[in-house]
Amino acid sequence: MEQQVHNRLRDDAAQGGQPLRCRYRRIELHELELFNQLNREVFKHTAFTLPLHVIRRRNNELFSADPMMFGIVEASKDGHYTPVGMSHIIPLNDLGASLYVRNGGLKDSEISARYAAKQGEWSDSLVLFSMGILKSSRDLLKDRHLLLPAVFADHLVDLISEMCSLHPDRSHVRVYAQTEKPNGGIGRLLARLGFEETSIIGGDGYPLWELRLALPERSRTQGVRPTLSAVVGAWREMLPYRWVRGR
Incomplete structure (x- = not known):
């Protein structure tokens, strides 16, 4: 799959003479x-690699709980879109948060729909579970160093906006993440977006990173998107990127 995507994008980039834009x-x-296949390809050479049947079982369960957890990244050339990456943010329910955000907590491979908030439910704790671009495609994409922050910002605002429209009385959320390489691309992404490394060592043996977002009352009663846009304004100002809700 990855080689086919790379060949297609390489030909498109060569014809256009410039890097490809994404959405x-x-x-x-x-x-x-398709998402499951991208999930496997993006993480197949990392500490978080899993067999496709395990990824498929977990993701199919989670999709039933809330489809908004899932998104894909596509590269565009003349209106033709090719999938090059994926984003997976999981809102945890109270049980999931109590078992994940603690020393020796749930491993990524143990996450299931049992621990996820269902669509329409509130979650105080969201997990930046998995996100990435196919390695073979990265050099062909425009503003590739800004792409993952853009994906994260848009996906997060999408999820929290939906939750706050149904739960306007809530005042804050926390977002968690972990990485095997704190000084690598994901580690730099987390630091750039305001995450702080905690003293909690998760079930996979890596420190949990935490981002706290306050939701002022005015925004909670009038719609969360303006305030969240302000919160992520520092990210969005430098992100030449547009969000597409779907076909």
Whole structure:
């Protein structure tokens, strides 16, 4: 799959003579298997690699709980879009948060729908579970060093906006993440976005990073998107990127 994507993008970039632009969007049910394949390819050479059947079982369960957890990244050339990456943010329910945010907590491979908030439910603790771009495609993409922060910002605002529209009385959320390489690309991404490393060592053996977002009352009663846009304003100002809700 990855080599086919790379060949297609290389040919498109060569024809256009410039790097390819990208977009992020939610996925639909019929695209879940595509997401699963991207998930496997992005993480196949990392500490978080899993067999496809394990990824498929977990993601299919989680999609049933809340499809908004899932998004794909596509590269564009003359209106033709090719999938090059994925984003997966999981809102945990109270049980999931109590078991994940603690020393020796849940491993990524143990996450299931049992620990996830269902669509329409509130979550105080969201996990930047998995996100990445196919390695073979990165050099062909425009502003590739800004792409993942853009995907994260848009996906996070999407999820929290939906939750706050149904729960305007809530005042804050926390976002958690972990990485095997704190000085690598994901570690730099977390630091750039305001995450702080905690003293908690998760079930996979890596420190948890935490980002706290306050939701002022005015925004909670009038709609969260303006305030969240202000919160992530520092990110968005430097991100030449547009968010697409879906087909």
